[in-house]
Amino acid sequence: xxxxxxxxxxxxxxxxxxxxxxxxxxxxxxxxxxxxxxxxxxxxxxxxxxxxxxxxxxxxxxxxxxxxxxxxxxxxxxxxxxxxxxxxxxxxxxxxxxxxxxxxxxxxxxxxxxxxxxxxxxxxxxxxxx
Numbered sequence: 001x002x003x004x005x006x007x008x009x010x011x012x013x014x015x016x017x018x019x020x021x022x023x024x025x026x027x028x029x030x031x032x033x034x035x036x037x038x039x040x041x042x043x044x045x046x047x048x049x050x051x052x053x054x055x056x057x058x059x060x061x062x063x064x065x066x067x068x069x070x071x072x073x074x075x076x077x078x079x080x081x082x083x084x085x086x087x088x089x090x091x092x093x094x095x096x097x098x099x100x101x102x103x104x105x106x107x108x109x110x111x112x113x114x115x116x117x118x119x120x121x122x123x124x125x126x127x128x129x130x
Contacts, residue, residue, distance in 0.1 A: 019089070024066060027066050028060050028062065032060060034078035056074075
């Protein structure tokens with residue numbers, strides 16, 4: 001089975017496996033940012049999630065197929081919630097011009113490995129203190 005798919009019906013192909021791994025890395029990064037910002041330790045996160053400490057290590061280390069439910073539970077344990085949005089694929093791995101507009105990278109949210117400061121990331125929502 002091929003990991004490639006056509007892009008919006010065009011003749012260009014996109015490697016779906018790369019998109020999946022990138023999304024997983026962004027989800028893991030979002031959870032790690034929430035842990036860091038909330039000051040919750042991994043051990044405390046595991047306790048709040050009613051899971052073993054090794055489970056937290058697995059979801060953050062890539063040894064676990066992170067689900068939306070697990071991500072929501074981990075962020076909730078840090079006092080955050082998940083918010084999703086989509087953006088056009090903007091990798092510059094193809095030579096010809098695409099019919100899909102490419103946005104300026106400064107407009108895109110932070111992702112795993114990004115140099116964008118955490119406070120500008122759109123991956124987590126922190127609660128407002130009363």
